[in-house]
Structures are given as structure tokens and as C-alpha cells.
Amino acid sequence: MAEANTPDYKLVLEAALLSASEPLALADLKLLFEGTLDHAALVAALEQLQSDWSGRAVELVQLASGWRFRTRAEYQVYLDRLKPEKPPKYSRAVLETLAIIAYRQPVTRGDIEDVRGVAVSPGILKALEARGWIDTVGHRDTPGKPVLYATTRKFLDDLCLTSLAELPPLAELEKVIDTTHA
Amino acid sequence: MAEANTPDYKLVLEAALLSASEPLALADLKLLFEGTLDHAALVAALEQLQSDWSGRAVELVQLASGWRFRTRAEYQVYLDRLKPEKPPKYSRAVLETLAIIAYRQPVTRGDIEDVRGVAVSPGILKALEARGWIDTVGHRDTPGKPVLYATTRKFLDDLCLTSLAELPPLAELEKVIDTTHA
């Protein structure tokens, strides 16, 4: 039985940390053993536990407010499948900006605004840059030296394209527009 | 990276089950692998995982609505030390009401009062509903259309029962008469 005088500290710590809904501070964890485990031994047990869990899909981490188990980021892709949430979608503004950069690169922000007829919010370009889909490839030699944007290799990879030439051709689209808006 | 084609099924299952806030049914768990793990292999992996955890303070159990990790009862004495307040002890009135709903469901409040011989205070039913152990499943087609109560899946899960058939059998009272008069 676990009520024996010397519990297996690591097992108790593990159970407490796995079932806690908040990070547990060292002071909390000490309560588990009613002061029979000193600070150094507690930290040593935690570190031992942390290393026991290395290589698993769950890890023991030390946060500002204490210790807690959490799932590793690399496994998020699996765990996300359990959630029926719909994947997020980009707004039309983001998609149009991306399309303009993809088809007309390298382009400046001004170019994008010319095509769309509206201002491009910095957030849009930042989001696409953060995603690694566009980056700056230089500056146009015009007043103000505006930054030039182009799509990246990651953009092609993420869209399963081997080159920009594989983007759907626009010529047919224009024909469609020509006929519908003639 | 975990995105490799063949993930370590056990690690993914472990992470999903440890972090889930509900028991996970086999159908849920299959979603983790997008159908690449068949039924038999999934069950085998779960049983393997269950045995991997034997001897720990946390165990993998199969419940009415699926699989879930929980701490072992022997370790509750430690975990209770972290709790600022003790979980509620249910009064006899609550327990009797719960028993009547569990064993005689679906029942109306009137049915419960007939068995207990006293009025059932609304607080009792509310407490059981708040715990998620009972809910209303319809109305009896009698004057006043009284609400019918039944136990929930969570009730079974929280008591680690896989079905109502696993409820403790009702006492054989004739025998009880002969043996108990203490």
C-alpha cells in the first residue's frame, strides 16, 4: 500500500502533477509529503521525473508559477484531430494579397494596393511573413525605396507546387471575366 | 519530428488520454491516426499502455464512455493534502435519491417520494444535476406531465462503471432480515 511510511516520491509527484489543473509550486508539492521531503530532495525528484518523461509525447515543464505536465508541441497535429473545430480561414484580404504577391512578384505594398484598390494593413503582410510564405527580396529604386515582396520556397512547398509556373493560369480566368462582364 | 509517417502510437495515445477532459471512445482514438490504425491494433496498443502503467500511481481504465487515466485510490491520501477543501460528502437523502434514480430509472420526483416516503427537496435533485450525474430524459404521459430523471454517462464514469448492469446488486432482503439486527 502507498500509505507506507516512505512513499515512492516520484510516483506521488507524478500523480499529483498529472492530475493538477494548475501548475504546482514547490510549496504545494511539499504539502504532498507533509514536510518529510526537503527542498533539495524535492527538486532532485522533479528533475529525475522530468528526465524520465523525456522522449514522451508529454513533458514536465517548469513555469513561472510552478511545475506542470503538458503535451509536446510536435504532437499537437495528432491531438488537434480530436477537436471538431473547423480550421481557421484567411480573410479575403489576406488571400488577395497573397495572390497578388504570388502572381506579380516582386511587388511593393504600393503595387498590392494599386491592384486591390484599398490600403493593405501591415498585419496582413506580417502574417504572411510570419508564416514564411513571403519575404522581402529588396527595395525598388524609387522614392521611398519601397520594400519588394516575393513568395518563398516554403510557400511553394506548403501549396505542393514545384514552381510558380504551376500556379493556376490566369489567362482563362480573364477570359471568363471578359465574357461575363462584357 | 512527430509528423513522420508512422508515429509511435502508444506515445500519441498516452498524450491524448492524459490530456483529455473526457473519456475517449475508440472511435475518438481512431481519429488520432486518421484511420491508419485498425481496431485490433488500437485495442492492443491500449492494453499495452495499460500494462506499461501498472505499478504507477496513475492507471488507465476503461469506462462506460471510453478510456481515461486516473490516479489510484491508494494515493488519494497524498493528493487530498493539496486540496483546500474536501469534496462534498453526500447526505443519506441524496444517496437514497441517487439510488432510486439509478436502479429504477426513469423515475419522476413523485416516484422517488413514494419510495422514500417523504418529499424530495429540490436542492437534492439540483445537486445531482449539477454534478452531472442525473438529467431529465423526458416527461411521463400522466396528468401534470412530470419530468423523468435518469442517470448519465458521467455518473457511470465517475463511479468507474461501464454500464448500469455493474451497479452493486440490490440486497436480498429476506436474507438480510435473518442476519442483520445489529
Next chain:
Amino acid sequence: MNAAADLPVVARLYGEPLVKLPADLYIPPDALEIFLEAFEGPLDLLLYLIRKANLNILDIPMAPLTAQYLEYVEAMRKMNLDLAADYLAMAAMLLEIKSRLLLPRPTPVSENEAEDPRAELVARLLEYERMKRAGHELDALPQATRDFEWTKVWFDAELVERLPDVSARDLQMAWLGILRQARNLRHHKVTREELSVREYMGHLLRRLQAGRVLKFEELFDPGAGVPQVVVNFLALLELARESLVLITQSEAFSPIYIALSDGGSEHA
């Protein structure tokens, strides 16, 4: 059941003078309220009396039981306790059963005896006792948060931001949207060839980042095939036309150098 075995006991109880509260049932008046609160109702109190006197629930001696029960009810009334109506209803029921038992029974028509007036009470007592015990047993089962805890490993949904999926077709549709908006198609005649040129323009710009200067020959991979070399060359010309690169050659037949124009070189 085995009512015959219980008969001597029952007989003795019947023979005893009524209305004597057993000594072990005596409760100091100030504790009566607490004592009565321990009962969940008239059925519970009846069960207690039956068990205490070791009576057979299937053959309840109604007279002494009713008397004892009324003692309690009377005590409650004397104490001015807020007596639940259920207790009085039960008292009425007990008295009614007792009186019916005293009436001469109609001769049984068959082997099945006529309904015992106590039958309903017995059924209710048995059912109540079953549920009372079941409640006990449920309470004895391990219970989440009382006897064990569910694991709650933190699943940080924010740890990895979920990003929207985009397909090439989405881009095409986005472009279609732009065109629809623009209505006048103006000069947006983009062809596949031009695209390739634009892709290489990007490649060249990247290679020239951080002030790098490339020799003209370095720009071309002869192994890549003629179309690519041509497209690459066109890209270079386009970059020059758009003043994005500087092409320099100090004298005829000396190496040609390509660098970003001033505008581009300041940014790494």
C-alpha cells in the same frame, strides 16, 4: 418465507403490553430533535423500529409497531417539532391497517389468500430498505474527486497556432475576386512565361542579398537546360529594366558584374 420459525418471537411480542418504549430507545428530550433528524422519514423510522425489535418484516405485528410509532409521533408533537405531514400520513395508514386486520377475514376463495392489509406497507418497506442499502453501496464505490482524480495534463492549444490551409485554387479564386472588383481588366495580362520570369527575378534578388556581387556567368547553371537559362536571362533584363539591379562592366570583354541597385543593397 420462514414465518413459522419466527412465530415464537412474534407471539411473545403480541402478548406483551403495548406502548412501552424500549429502554434503549429512550432519548433525552433535548436530543429528540437530533435523533429524529437522523431519520429520512416515516419509512425509515418504521424500519428502525422493526429492526430494533427484531421483527419479521414479512409478518409485521401491527399493534405493537403502530403503538411504538405513535409514541414517537406523540413525542414529536409534545416537543412542538415541525412534524412533517408524511409522519402523520403514515400514522393514519398504520392505524387503518391495524383496524383492517381486526376485521373478520372473508373465507379464502382459493389457495391464494386474500390480500393481506399489510402487503402494501411491506412492499414499500422492502423497496425503501433496498434503496437505502443501495445508496450506501453507491457511496462505497470509488468516486471521482473523492477517491481518485482524473488526469488533466495541460493541452496548450496556443502552443502551436493553427494556420489556415491555402490551395493554389484559393489563390486563383482570390485573383478572380480582384478581377471582378476591378471590372476593367486593364493591363493585367499575366502569362505562364511571364510568371516564370518573375519567379527567377525573385531568385536573383535573393542571391544578391547582403550586397553580394555575382559574375554574370555565375547566374546561370548550364546544366539546367536552355529554357531555364533563357528565362533566367529574361529575369535579369526585367530586373535591370525595373532598376532593381545594376549590371556593370568596366571594359569590353571583361567580366560582367551584377549587384542590387542602391535601393536594394541597404537591406540585408
